[in-house]
Amino acid sequence: MIDIQVFPLLLGLSAAMFTIGSVGVLVRRNPLVVLMSIELMLNAVNLAFVDYGRFLNSEDGQVFALVVIVVAAAEAVVGLALVSQVYRAGRELDIDDLSEMRE
């Protein structure tokens, strides 16, 4: 059983991970790293959900975390399909150049 002062610490960790993920989305130009940063942000939200669920004696946070995991998997599948297709179409893999979907 973990002490009660760990719960706000994990919330702080969640906030830090969310910020780091958003920095990655903003700064990096490789679309794969951007997708991984989005996964990082979703993970941070998962941690906050489970932390609150444990603290408030509720199982809803875990249910929500499971739904978020499914959404993250779907997002990764579609994003990686787009990345591989862009690469196969012979375009440069740069987020700035890809802001227009058409050539």
Place this chain on the structure above:
Amino acid sequence: MTTATLLAYVVAGVALVSAAGVVLSARTIYSALCLVGNMVSLAVLFLLLNAQFVAAVQVIIYAGAVMVLFVFIIALLDPGHDPDYEGPRRDPRLWVGIVAVGYITAQVFALAVNGTTYSKTDHVLQGQRLAQAAQPSDLHSFAFDPASVNAAGNVQVLGRELFTTFLLPFEITSLLLFVAAIGAVYLTRRLPHAPGPPVERTAPVAALPEESAPDAGRETVAVG
């Protein structure tokens, strides 16, 4: 400080460092490795937070399936065309955005920590009230404190919640997965007249056997 608390501190530190590694790594494969480390340490934290099933799903789905997909795509692409080799973006507006995101996130979490939903007395009182009304066989008055959940079984409690209270979101989730699978199959179909990856290949591309009958009819249509 119990052993579990110490473990929580250590694993939280590992999670923070590996999260920074995702963004700071120069190579994509190192970012993926750091992300795997982050997900595994988060799974340990989920275990410490009495979320055993979520921890297992985190390891199997995230660190297993999703990251294997990422590593597969990284291995498929040519690392010489990584745009981050020229360095990250250096637009001054980005730093304004980063500071704004960090500030707003810190504010939201500070509000959440100090808010009414997070006061210790409320938590204890609510837990006691729920425990008094607890009938383990009755779903609607079931107390979700760790002792009761563990007595009934974490997976059992979670599954019961998922298939009764959250049945509609659960079904919508399955629909989302279905649509994502269809979208991925549609997106990764072979493009007609694609110029190919920007790589000088040594092997002739025409030797690929996939460029056969089904695409041959479509190519004439897609020219215009």
